Amino acid sequence: MTTILHKESNQKIHVENPSTTDNIKHLNDFYWTNFKEPHAIRRKQILKKYPQVSKLMGPEPLTKYIVFCVVSLQFSIAYYLRNTSFFSWKFFLLAYIVGATANTNCFLAIHELSHNLGFKSPLHNKLFSIFTNFPIGVPYSASFKPYHQLHHKFLGDDKYDTDLPTRFEAIFLSNIMGKIFFATFQIFFYALRPMCITSITFTYIHLLNLISQLVVDFLMLKYWGVNSLLYFIFSSFLAGSLQPLAGHFIAEHYILQPPSFYDFEHFEKNDLMPPETYSYYGILNIFAWNVGLHNEHHDFPYIAWSKLFELNKIANEFYEPLPKVKSWALVLFDFILDDKVTLWNRVRRQRVNTEKAKLADLEY
Template identity: 60%
Template sequence: MDASIKHRHSETTYTFVTPPADASIEVLNEFYWTNEAEPHVLRRKQILAKHPEVTKLTGYEPKTKWYVCLVVLLQCLVAFYLKETPILSWKFFILSYVIGATANQAIFLAIHELSHNLLFKKPFHNKMFAIFTNIPIGIPYSASFQPYHQLHHKFMGDEYLDADLPTKWESIILSNLLGKVFFATCQIFFYALRPMFITQIKFTYIHLLNIIGQVVFDYAWIQYVGLNSFMYFLLSSFLAGSLHPCAGHFIAEHYVLNENNTARKSEIVDGSNVIPVPPETYSYYGSLNLVTWNVGYHNEHHDFPYIAWTKLPELKRIAPEFYEPLPQVKSWCGVIWWFIFNDVNLLWNRVKRRGKEKHGHKIDKLDQNQA
């Protein structure tokens, strides 16, 4: 299925085709085009050259859908249980934080797996199941997430195409203690609203189905179960992207923090780095991966986006010489704390690339190959 992206800053429109997870490794490699400075394509080629058996790990994981159904059911049961509980009560908040936020973070990251077609063989089935998975979030999200996330992989660090990057104004205004507290508390709003100010996504019937399906569910739930119960979904979504242990992955994945930040003042001159750019992707191998579909294996995921969560540890086991030397994040809770209270950690501590002119030609070539 085609997806189209249009720059806010130009009339250029980019079109790409999302391949199924069981496509050949050559197709998957071509889909993840990036410029020479981004590390994942090069490392993927090096790993495949040394460990060709890694190709056997690619493909969807059919049992994931059953786990997702259980998480969705859990959220609906807890929401039903709280239907008579006042929203402004400790019981409501604690259940929303401990169960709701953890479950909805798993929902967000299940949609992330679905965006890579890792639950079903056919991309269309992944999109439809993502609409179902979206239910406990409370607002339509899944259809918009996929194209933005594909851009994050294809154009990692591009200041116009990677909506995961903080904008210039975010960095200017929020790079102080209070600003970082606000950013860490309200991350979910930044990730939801920022893309709309950077790129334009073509509205498709998938978006329409996502909206209709979510509105119908929300209306029916409020009518037959109650508004208090529905607010559990919304509060769970907010807390999942706020000061919650699992929310640490948003910052941990690509922010250059603490001792890794020695090259913060790197500059790009004529396409060459005056100071070597620091590592821009970081993995976490702790216990919270158990409730987040191994999203902590983030270097592994960016190297091989079509390897399902269940097989990412096996990828690391097969190629330890590539992953063990990389800097790692030891604690997602610690990341939130260090990000806020360490003066060296600011919103602009991200690797960016000024390359939209370079990207234009390569995308045109990619379109022709995938049409």
């Protein structure tokens, strides 16, 4: 039982905590629902009203040129730091300011390529993702694509959406120290969690990604030294740690405006869910392939980064009412300091039929 103050009558009201049998559960649990994810529904509505949106779909030729420049920048700095101590301020500041920004760009370029938005050929997207992976320092691109496909196809699914924190994570990390730890090391959670939850088929692309990355790393160690490789790896760590751009990981799907117990009655009566995707329209999108327009991206994953703002402009009445964040940096602070925002703040759906998923055949 929870006591709240009704704003209009200024009277105290006693509200029963949500039952564990309800569609939506709070307390020490995720936000469970039987409702479909909203993006497929909104996609149909937008295409019905604005069929011209379909013309925005397709690869963006500019992507490969930007990626080449960013990868070249990272190799140039790695060479420059080859004789600089890992423990120096110059090394740390270059890795934090330039390296983390550039590797975030590489991570999210691989995200674009996973939707086949760099080239028309899926194979060319996969191969260029391996090239984009080089500054990250560890093989990542081949595994990211199938797991990310599952995230889109089964958003919030209890098994196949590996973007969701596990129950173990939520139990032990939903406190201020746990959230500091999670926000600092979230790159490891996103890298390791998928392998612990859902298996994918190992293909020749995975092998090529692994071998080519090891060759690049070996050549760097042999000719430039360990500090150059450490610059790549440390930049990747910082890209998913306490750095402004890393706020996008939490901003995208965590419920940042959790409903009060009183609000639950409104949600249940109107068959609504707390919003599960947030968009960000600020300046940091310049470095992040407009991934901040996350409602738009999930609605139309075949529309490239360069046309997401145009999609928003065409169908603005669909996107204006949706939740948004003003700052990725503030999202990190709020996540850590707001006791109402925890790892439980995610919408989950019941596990889909395994046969229906056909993991080996998923190709987005």
